[in-house]
Amino acid sequence: MSFRSITKVAIISLCIWRAASAQSGPETNTPAPHNDAVTLQQDDERRAQANDPESIHAPGPFQTESRTRTRAETKITVESSEAEPYDQTTGPALTEIRINETFTGDIDGKSPVRALQVLHENKSANLVSVQRFRGKLGGRQGTFVLQGSEVVENGKIKATWFVVPGSGTGDLSGLRGEGGFKGDFGKGSDGWLEYWFE
Numbered sequence: 001m002s003f004r005s006i007t008k009v010a011i012i013s014l015c016i017w018r019a020a021s022a023q024s025g026p027e028t029n030t031p032a033p034h035n036d037a038v039t040l041q042q043d044d045e046r047r048a049q050a051n052d053p054e055s056i057h058a059p060g061p062f063q064t065e066s067r068t069r070t071r072a073e074t075k076i077t078v079e080s081s082e083a084e085p086y087d088q089t090t091g092p093a094l095t096e097i098r099i100n101e102t103f104t105g106d107i108d109g110k111s112p113v114r115a116l117q118v119l120h121e122n123k124s125a126n127l128v129s130v131q132r133f134r135g136k137l138g139g140r141q142g143t144f145v146l147q148g149s150e151v152v153e154n155g156k157i158k159a160t161w162f163v164v165p166g167s168g169t170g171d172l173s174g175l176r177g178e179g180g181f182k183g184d185f186g187k188g189s190d191g192w193l194e195y196w197f198e
Contacts, residue, residue: 067196072106093119109135125152142170157185174198
């Protein structure tokens with residue numbers, strides 16, 4: 001084969017190789033360059049977030065920071081009441097009070113109350129109380145326990161109370177709330193409760 005023929009074959013082979021390379025396109029399996037500094041920074045941020053209690057409990061798209069509260073109002077009537085001293089060795093006197101109450105309004109039902117009273121010489125008093133309400137709250141039927149703290153002055157009572165966590169039953173399961181009442185001691189009062197459900 002002459003030198004001229006060999007040259008033509010070489011040129012044709014080179015053209016065929018270039019055409020094949022162009023059709024196959026750039027190689028796509030080459031991994032993207034890895035930036036170690038960026039990756040380490042991202043890992044550090046993920047670790048910091050995982051160890052941050054606020055970020056763990058931060059509200060997501062389906063969480064809410066505060067629950068909706070509903071205010072209930074009620075009239076409280078004292079149906080019966082009796083007091084029994086249990087320590088009068090020195091002042092102030094300590095007394096146990098037993099009360100039966102009826103609620104009408106947004107809170108509708110009945111509740112027996114047990115209260116411990118510290119009675120001062122001027123007839124003012126401090127009380128702590130526990131009562132289990134049975135009836136309806138906002139149309140929901142069930143029971144729950146209220147724990148109260150009361151002050152009596154000049155025949156008037158003012159109090160704060162809250163729903164004992166975990167005490168709700170029936171339709172009132174999961175109930176939480178806080179409120180109070182005021183009125184004439186031993187007769188009746190106006191009560192309210194701002195409540196929500198867990």
